[in-house]
Amino acid sequence: MTTIVFAAGGTGGHLYPAVALAREFFRQDPAIRVLFVGTERGIEAKVLAHEGFELAMIAAQPVMGRGVLNAAGALFSLPWGLWQSLALLRERHASLVLGVGGYTSPPVLLAARLLGLPRAILEPNAYPGMANKVLGPIADAVFVTFRDAARYFQAAKVRITGMPVRRGFEEPSEEDTADTVSRRTLLVFGGSQGARAINDAMVGALPQWAAMRGQLAIVHQTGEADHARVKAAYEAAGVQAEVVPFLFEMPKALRSADLVVSRAGAMTLAELTVCGKPAIVIPLPHAIYQHQAHNARVLADAGGAVVLPQQELTGERLAREVAALLRDPERLRVMGERNREMGRPDAARAIVRECLALIGGVKR
Helix, strand or coil, rough: CCCEEEEEECCCCHHHHHHHHHHHHHHHHHCCEEEEEEEECCHHHHHHHHHHHCCCCCCCCCCCCHHHHHHHHHHHHHHHHHHHHHHHHHCCCCCEEEEEECCHHHHHHHHEEEEEECECCCCCCCCHHHHHHHHHHHHHHHEEECHHHHHCCCHHHEEEECCCCCHHHHHHHHCCCCCCCCEEEEEECCCCCCCHHHHHHHHHHHHHHHCCCCEEEEECCCCCCCCHHHHHHHHHHCCCEEEEEECCCHHHHHCCEEEECCCCCCHHHHHHHHHHEEEEEEECCCCCCCCHHHHHHHHHHCCCEEEECHHCCCCCHHHHHHHHHCHHHHHHHHHHHHHHCCCCCHHHHHHHHHHHCCCCCCCC
């Protein structure tokens, strides 16, 4: 029996690529077993319960960007997380371990190395994070989304595959292709946990959204922490919108959008390109390695996105950028096409084939 273990969690950007790969493993071989390894800190318990996957918990904490004391605590927790990972991989007879970056990956990948199991990592960003840089030398294969990231790993191990996305993003329905020229849909989200700066800008733009009543449908994912405040602001301003803490059906929401306002996480940009959607992207300014700024520049250089730095983000500026794009259907069309040209809908299939080859599971 083949068992694939994913070390993935914390945020949607780390988790959803693994979900896409897990589904592709099942598609290629329904007999494969899948186990996710995460922590109590991330969103994995909520998301994986919805997706129907098993989750095992270990002790792991983020090291970078958390201050000296928190970093020290995280390092002290590593031996315990490693011991838990060793026991878990033995108990489940793991065939391969695949890490998607973040603080869950190091103890699980290191345990796989000590047990002599095949190991692979997926680097989502144009500039790799610390976890994957550290794990690169012990990985058997390194899958990268952006060509720019390849130079940080041993060339013989690198496969430039693109980012795996769930199949729902590449399967439009009749509803998605209906004629909605008279009413444009704006999809707004700040990642799986929301983004207060984007939420504040949307609230600040409420007078402009009210003026576009009848012309604009808004779907706004706020994150759990900000949901009540933002929803109340929409209601007080008399602006109708679908305001939710979390969008489980993101493929449907994204396919239905005419314009997207979002962060520039690698998962988000991969989904935008597969769906061919124009976007205004607001890179997270406090990311340790500015990886979202690197990601956003790739889309902007290709002509698929407008980059709006957070220090320039106001309700008035956001409303102005949105209105300018929605008034120019030809520009929206071209931006969408430029993004679609960069999309890699075959990424999950390519990665799974390589992983099965690592464990001798390729079938003719």
